[in-house]
Amino acid sequence: MKPRLIPFAVAALLMLALTPSFHTRAAAGAGAAPTPHVYAIRDVKVVTLAGSPVEHGTVVIRDGKIAAVGASVDVPADAQIIDGKGLEVCPGLFDAVTDLGLTEVEAVNATVDTTDVGTYNPQLVAMTAVHPASELIPVARANGITHALAAPLGGGGFGGEGEVISGQASAINLAGWTIEEMLIRRSVAMVVNWPTMETRSFDFATFSFRERPFTEVKQEYDKRINELVTLIERARHYSQVMDKGSVANYDRDLKLEALAPVVRGQLPLLVVAEGRREIRSAVDFCDKQKLKMILAGGSESYKVKDLLASKHIPVILGPTQSLLEDEDASYDQAYVTAGQLAAAGLKIAFASFNASRARRLPYQAANCVPYGLPYEDALKAVTLYPAQILGLADQLGTIEQGKMADLIVTDGDPLAIPTQVRYLFINGELTSTDNKHLQLYEEYRKRPHETK
Amino acid sequence: MKRASKWVAALALLAVCALRATAADVTLIKNGTILTITQGTIENGDVLIRDGKIAEVGKSLTAPEGAKVIDAKGQYVMPGIIDCHSHIAVAGSVNEGSVSVSSMANIADVLNPEDIDIYRDLAGGVTAANVLHGSANSIGGQTEVIKLRWGKPAKDLPFEGALPGIKFALGENPKRSGFSIRGTPRRYPATRMGVMDVIREAFSEALDYKKAWDEYNRRKAAGEPNLIPPRRDLKLEPLLEVLEGKRLVHIHCYREDEILQMIRVAEEFNFKVATFQHVLEGYKVADEIAKHGAGGSTFSDWWAYKMEAFDAIPYNAALMTERGVVVSINSDDASEATHLNQEAAKTMKWGGLSHEEALKLVTLNPAIQLHIADRVGSLETGKDADIDIYDKDPLSVYAVAQKVLIDGQVYFDRQQDIGQRASLEKEKKALMEKEKKAAAAAKPQGPKGSARKPAAAETAKPPVAAPKPQEI
Numbered sequence: 064m065k066p067r068l069i070p071f072a073v074a075a076l077l078m079l080a081l082t083p084s085f086h087t088r089a090a091a092g093a094g095a096a097p098t099p100h101v102y103a104i105r106d107v108k109v110v111t112l113a114g115s116p117v118e119h120g121t122v123v124i125r126d127g128k129i130a131a132v133g134a135s136v137d138v139p140a141d142a143q144i145i146d147g148k149g150l151e152v153c154p155g156l157f158d159a160v161t162d163l164g165l166t167e168v169e170a171v172n173a174t175v176d177t178t179d180v181g182t183y184n185p186q187l188v189a190m191t192a193v194h195p196a197s198e199l200i201p202v203a204r205a206n207g208i209t210h211a212l213a214a215p216l217g218g219g220g221f222g223g224e225g226e227v228i229s230g231q232a233s234a235i236n237l238a239g240w241t242i243e244e245m246l247i248r249r250s251v252a253m254v255v256n257w258p259t260m261e262t263r264s265f266d267f268a269t270f271s272f273r274e275r276p277f278t279e280v281k282q283e284y285d286k287r288i289n290e291l292v293t294l295i296e297r298a299r300h301y302s303q304v305m306d307k308g309s310v311a312n313y314d315r316d317l318k319l320e321a322l323a324p325v326v327r328g329q330l331p332l333l334v335v336a337e338g339r340r341e342i343r344s345a346v347d348f349c350d351k352q353k354l355k356m357i358l359a360g361g362s363e364s365y366k367v368k369d370l371l372a373s374k375h376i377p378v379i380l381g382p383t384q385s386l387l388e389d390e391d392a393s394y395d396q397a398y399v400t401a402g403q404l405a406a407a408g409l410k411i412a413f414a415s416f417n418a419s420r421a422r423r424l425p426y427q428a429a430n431c432v433p434y435g436l437p438y439e440d441a442l443k444a445v446t447l448y449p450a451q452i453l454g455l456a457d458q459l460g461t462i463e464q465g466k467m468a469d470l471i472v473t474d475g476d477p478l479a480i481p482t483q484v485r486y487l488f489i490n491g492e493l494t495s496t497d498n499k500h501l502q503l504y505e506e507y508r509k510r511p512h513e514t515k
Numbered sequence: 516m517k518r519a520s521k522w523v524a525a526l527a528l529l530a531v532c533a534l535r536a537t538a539a540d541v542t543l544i545k546n547g548t549i550l551t552i553t554q555g556t557i558e559n560g561d562v563l564i565r566d567g568k569i570a571e572v573g574k575s576l577t578a579p580e581g582a583k584v585i586d587a588k589g590q591y592v593m594p595g596i597i598d599c600h601s602h603i604a605v606a607g608s609v610n611e612g613s614v615s616v617s618s619m620a621n622i623a624d625v626l627n628p629e630d631i632d633i634y635r636d637l638a639g640g641v642t643a644a645n646v647l648h649g650s651a652n653s654i655g656g657q658t659e660v661i662k663l664r665w666g667k668p669a670k671d672l673p674f675e676g677a678l679p680g681i682k683f684a685l686g687e688n689p690k691r692s693g694f695s696i697r698g699t700p701r702r703y704p705a706t707r708m709g710v711m712d713v714i715r716e717a718f719s720e721a722l723d724y725k726k727a728w729d730e731y732n733r734r735k736a737a738g739e740p741n742l743i744p745p746r747r748d749l750k751l752e753p754l755l756e757v758l759e760g761k762r763l764v765h766i767h768c769y770r771e772d773e774i775l776q777m778i779r780v781a782e783e784f785n786f787k788v789a790t791f792q793h794v795l796e797g798y799k800v801a802d803e804i805a806k807h808g809a810g811g812s813t814f815s816d817w818w819a820y821k822m823e824a825f826d827a828i829p830y831n832a833a834l835m836t837e838r839g840v841v842v843s844i845n846s847d848d849a850s851e852a853t854h855l856n857q858e859a860a861k862t863m864k865w866g867g868l869s870h871e872e873a874l875k876l877v878t879l880n881p882a883i884q885l886h887i888a889d890r891v892g893s894l895e896t897g898k899d900a901d902i903d904i905y906d907k908d909p910l911s912v913y914a915v916a917q918k919v920l921i922d923g924q925v926y927f928d929r930q931q932d933i934g935q936r937a938s939l940e941k942e943k944k945a946l947m948e949k950e951k952k953a954a955a956a957a958k959p960q961g962p963k964g965s966a967r968k969p970a971a972a973e974t975a976k977p978p979v980a981a982p983k984p985q986e987i
Contacts, residue, residue: 385850386853394635426857429912429913430854433913479912499828503826503828508837512802
């Protein structure tokens with residue numbers, strides 16, 4: 064058997080040839096200031112996602128940005144050259160909602176920073192807890208994920224438990240010595256775990272499901288929605304005070320201050336909701352309050368796609384490899400939804416919603432292709448569309464001059480399983496695909512055969 | 516006279532049925548790419564099915580008159596997927612969480628043929644599954660291998676002739692490190708030491724129990740009168756079956772140390788572990804697992820969801836395979852089971868298994884692990900006609916199962932499923948209307964407002980935001 068160790072082998076070779084160009088926390092020498100590098104990927108199929116692909120093209124990267132791209136681009140004299148023969152380059156994959164950096168081991172509370180105490184915590188910001196040394200980050204990277212929306216995903220919201228507003232999600236690059244080096248944008252969306260009218264829930268205390276009367280759940284639900292309305296109205300008032308410059312007359316309120324960009328329509332709400340009723344209710348709320356809404360999760364979004372389309376609400380789906388809770392749904396509905404939403408004119412993206420499963424992102428998108436989502440939309444739904452949905456398309460999502468150089472060079476279809484990521488660029492730096500899993504593999508392959 | 520005519524009628528009916536059965540029980544799958552697993556790939560090949568068994572695999576086979584013909588031109592034909600770790604078709608909770616030795620509990624008693632996940636997994640190409648209890652207990656309950664015969668009653672689900680099994684569990688779950696049950700005292704065991712002890716205590720008890728019966732049988736055979744037999748112990752009987760090789764042991768485990776400890780305990784009591792389940796650190800002790808002769812049934816790429824899964828790597832299946840362990844990829848989850856073909860494909864990427872080795876992980880290898888490889892797991896003459904037909908190479912992320920056969924019968928047909936959707940939707944609407952009317956008619960008696968019964972649409976289950984407990 065010939066194990067496929069191409070990324071590692073190539074990476075090792077490159078490290079020799081191009082020292083010290085590798086951008087990895089492990090490889091770079093201590094104290095070495097990161098110097099900008101110039102790269103040229105030559106003779107590569109460029110899947111720009113801004114027009115048709117360029118066969119045998121060149122991409123030049125300088126100072127973290129894409130400096131030039133096209134079929135006839137001069138290779139600068141100072142560029143480190145990467146031979147892209149037989150390979151293709153496309154924008155790095157964007158995990159549009161995840162807890163990468165915020166969760167290390169799900170079941171070990173000491174390593175989880177997604178959920179805080181209280182119901183309304185708009186003042187919390189994901190980037191303040193992202194752990195740059197998380198072992199999960201290089202693992203995700205090895206499968207082509209170059210950047211992500213780290214989101215405080217809160218505690219669900221059943222029956223009033225858990226956070227309804229769990230804080231601000233931050234866009235991060237998946238490489239860097241510090242969060243400052245990783246950060247793309249501090250505040251990208253306000254996460255709202257929409258309260259549910261679900262009567263059945265899993266109770267970890269008894270390790271079983273429990274049922275509650277609908278009337279009881281509905282009462283709590285209405286209470287939460289009223290609280291939300293009040294909070295938004297207070298934030299609007301506070302924002303007006305801020306605008307008038309008279310905020311000094313008030314006690315500073317960090318929660319309301321954090322909501323000010325929301326009520327001004329600058330910061331979208333990332334509403335995590337699954338059921339049809341909950342989605343409708345959230346749309347109605349955002350409509351009345353004139354707030355920008357992004358729907359996340361949305362497993363029943365297909366039932367309200369016309370409503371979502373009429374309000375231009377984008378949907379971040381995921382994880383699509385999971386079955387729907389609704390027994391009456393078609394067996395393949397989780398895969399069909401993306402195509403249905405796209406056909407209705409909705410902007411969609413895929414997300415892992417789970418740090419340790421981030422590397423499954425390309426397959427989530429690919430799985431929807433045979434069920435009606437055009438291939439190009441599937442690829443864009445993990446690159447360009449999340450950038451557009453989250454207001455980052457000026458920096459990310461396509462291979463165009465001036466954009467941040469978050470790119471992957473692969474030996475085939477970036478959404479297919481056997482494809483290997485051969486080179487990875489994050490913020491313009493050639494970044495290692497080495498990771499904990501590859502290291503353990505290497506180590507234990509070498510274990511001498513047991514003889515006793 | 517009357518009785519006689521009844522018999523004649525019954526016999527005639529039987530004869531008709533028998534005739535029909537012979538005529539209808541031949542199916543020919545034509546012109547597909549046949550992935551036999553054991554005898555390579557046959558391009559433009561055929562599979563002939565007779566009476567639920569594979570009669571022939573080859574090229575240019577001819578079907579007798581009246582045989583059903585499935586044209587698989589451009590499609591891929593492979594043995595049905597076998598999921599070595601499943602929790603579908605179980606009514607109610609999968610854990611009998613009150614005691615740490617619950618070997619008296621039996622999955623066969625609670626098979627639910629109406630669990631929709633049977634159909635969903637079937638549509639993902641799964642034809643057989645090893646249905647187990649959860650992992651709350653050091654020694655869990657008795658397990659059952661089933662075929663996913665959707666639409667058949669519970670009695671028709673078990674895989675006829677398959678050895679029964681029993682589930683053990685090591686590590687964090689039986690020692691309850693991740694949770695406690697409110698209002699109940701901490702339960703022994705709470706350490707990995709305790710887990711091993713609980714298993715050893717149980718087998719010691721089982722041996723004493725055996726001694727009591729042996730003694731009774733010896734004295735009875737010697738003709739001793741007025742003997743009182745020992746009391747039957749339903750907890751210990753399955754453990755005796757383990758010692759007698761009549762029941763397979765499937766062990767939920769993660770860390771290398773607990774895997775080795777379990778091998779020592781098994782060798783102390785002289786039984787063999789059939790499979791280590793999950794076995795996410797199996798790659799660290801693959802030689803020892805291979806030497807013991809146990810199989811490894813693992814996940815493709817799940818990791819980091821708990822401490823003992825933090826050294827899990829997607830190369831696990833490949834590394835164990837390299838060192839001679841019979842490896843399968845399992846689901847542990849109804850959703851994961853719908854794409855086990857893709858999960859198997861990941862071992863080609865992470866660790867470089869061949870196409871055939873990858874396919875074996877969800878077909879022949881789990882069959883070997885469950886001791887049913889004489890019946891299923893490859894496309895060979897004489898085996899059960901449990902067959903998947905995909906539109907593309909089943910290891911492609913773009914492949915979709917088109918037809919799934921069990922015992923030669925089509926249990927899933929994608930086109931038929933799609934064709935029925937509109938009428939099912941209509942039927943559902945009509946039923947809901949009827950329910951609404953009935954509710955409205957029953958309403959006036961109650962006090963205003965309070966007795967309002969939510970309409971069906973409200974009680975229908977929308978997706979739950981609460982996390983499904985992973986890895987049970």
